[in-house]
Amino acid sequence: MxxxxxxxxxxxxxxxxxxxxxxxxxxxxxxxxxxxxxxxxxxxxxxxxxxxxxxxxxxxxxxxxxxxxxxxxxxxxxxxxxxxxxxxxxxxxxxxxxxxxxxxxxxxxxxxxxxxxxxxxxxxxxxxxxxxxxxxxxxxxxxxxxxxxxxxxxxxxxxxxxxxxxxxxxxxxxxxxxxxxxxxxxxATNVADVHVLTQDMVHNSERQRLLVFCDNRQDAAFQAGWMKDHARRFRLRALMMGGLKDGPLSVGDLSRRIDDALEADESLSRALVPEVWLVVRKEGGGGRHEQERRKFLRIQVLREETLSSRQAFGLEPWGVAL
Ligand SMILES: [Zn+2]
Ligand SMILES: [Zn+2]
Incomplete structure (x- = not known):
């Protein structure tokens, strides 16, 4: 150990x-x-x-x-x-x-x-x-x-x-x-440090299981929520990055590209767009699930698109540009 x-x-x-x-x-x-x-x-x-x-x-x-x-x-x-x-x-x-x-x-x-x-x-x-x-x-x-x-x-x-x-x-x-x-x-911000450390451990582990302990309930709840939100956003961003690898795409095309990936992988879809699953089930929804998912993904792409390049998470706000 x-x-x-x-x-x-x-x-x-x-x-x-x-x-x-x-x-x-x-x-x-x-x-x-x-x-x-x-x-x-x-x-x-x-x-x-x-x-x-x-x-x-x-x-x-x-x-x-x-x-x-x-x-x-x-x-x-x-x-x-x-x-x-x-x-x-x-x-x-x-x-x-x-x-x-x-x-x-x-x-x-x-x-x-x-x-x-x-x-x-x-x-x-x-x-x-x-x-x-x-x-x-x-x-x-x-x-x-x-x-x-x-x-x-x-x-x-x-x-x-x-x-x-x-x-x-x-x-x-x-x-x-x-x-x-x-x-x-x-x-240091504890939640962010723990998140970065654990992400790295998961990426490098053979069996991807992770348990994080904390000595009090409040911090544990806060850490869990924070990691869930951020991990999801980073994974969506990674999908967008992948879509843009071969050159520029319109917002519509990029959302469709991610939509295809989620259509093909149900567990990924449940992890990244749980809101859509909450609103309408995939089976027997008469295509409404797919419709809601496309709309949701388009909003996510627009959210990143409209983020100021100066406001992003990065090394600069950490003073590395010193
Ligand atoms: Zn400034
Ligand atoms: Zn002096």
């Missing part, structure tokens, strides 16, 4: 090691702490990605940070300049949204001249922020040149949140007392 233990992504963060000019991605913050040498403690910036286009953002919490006007304000005064100390959210730190570049942006789409961003320079060790580049951190005293990132301007009535994606323009919205940003943390 083989036991495997799998851990989902607990929350992706980036760090900025001195020797690199680009962010280093860690799918779990613990991995960075483990990998770092004793004396090398780097600041962690949690990663969120736009659920529509995959644009990534880094999050930082700073003391008295405010950026709703032309330039970031607040912070500590230091001579003619100012800076912002890192401060945990639980201790009252203000949330700042940052990015290093726009994905898919052309060269003339410079973040330097973007109306909604301002450059900030971060200490790679403690995460303090400065308006200009610095060789020695005023907060933690570490030497080493700061890293330049761009803060996203916030709205006065919704401070601390991303109200729209800089790359694709997807909007956030208020839901009751909470605000739903267009971007989400890169973190």
């Amino acid at each position: 083989v036991h495997g233990f799998v851990r989902g992504i607990s929350g992706a963060v980036v760090s900025f090691p001195v020797e690199r000019n680009v962010p280093r991605l860690w799918l779990a913050a613990e991995d960075e702490i483990e990998a770092a040498e004793e004396e090398e403690k780097h600041a962690h910036f949690p990663v969120t990605t736009c659920t529509t286009c995959g644009q990534h953002y880094f999050v930082s919490f700073l003391k008295d940070f405010e950026y709703t006007r032309k330039k970031p304000g607040g912070g500590e005064a230091a001579g003619d300049s100012c800076y912002w100390e890192p401060l945990e959210e639980s201790r009252g730190g203000c949330r700042a949204l940052l990015l290093d570049r726009l994905i898919g942006g052309s060269d003339d789409e410079n973040l330097e001249d973007h109306a909604r961003t301002a450059p900030l320079h971060f200490c790679r060790y403690c995460g303090a922020a400065y308006p200009e580049e610095l060789g020695r951190c005023r907060h933690c005293g570490a030497t080493g040149v700061t890293v330049e990132l761009f803060a996203v301007r916030q709205k006065k009535d919704n401070p601390g949140v991303l109200t729209s994606c800089l790359s694709c323009g997807a909007n956030g919205r208020r839901m009751g007392s909470r605000y739903r940003e267009p971007a989400r943390p890169v973190r």
Whole structure:
């Protein structure tokens, strides 16, 4: 018997090691702490990605940070300049949204001249922020040149949140007392992880039987429903892919192609279009079953056809485009 233990992504963060000019991605913050040498403690910036286009953002919490006007304000005064100390959210730190570049942006789409961003320079060790580049951190005293990132301007009535994606323009919205940003943390979703794992196990098994256990009834029910819905949709999509393999087909022709496959395979038909079987039996229906099935399949093809190519399940919303 083989036991495997799998851990989902607990929350992706980036760090900025001195020797690199680009962010280093860690799918779990613990991995960075483990990998770092004793004396090398780097600041962690949690990663969120736009659920529509995959644009990534880094999050930082700073003391008295405010950026709703032309330039970031607040912070500590230091001579003619100012800076912002890192401060945990639980201790009252203000949330700042940052990015290093726009994905898919052309060269003339410079973040330097973007109306909604301002450059900030971060200490790679403690995460303090400065308006200009610095060789020695005023907060933690570490030497080493700061890293330049761009803060996203916030709205006065919704401070601390991303109200729209800089790359694709997807909007956030208020839901009751909470605000739903267009971007989400890169973190595992249990149902999706279990689904992908089990699909793979089934595909590679000799006898295709699968049992999934769970320690409580609610999760088990949720997982079962989720897998049923998604597995069915993926199988229908696979049939559509197969139909389009040899070239383009009209919606009607593609639906007919899938219809033929279901006509020839009753168990496939019962698994993929149970709604049709519920409405009318195949035997003695006088052709109504076939009629309903064609209509149902046409709706399924249209459903995929009208799905925005940017809204699809894919690697981008998972931050792999980082
Ligand atoms: Zn520092
Ligand atoms: Zn976007």
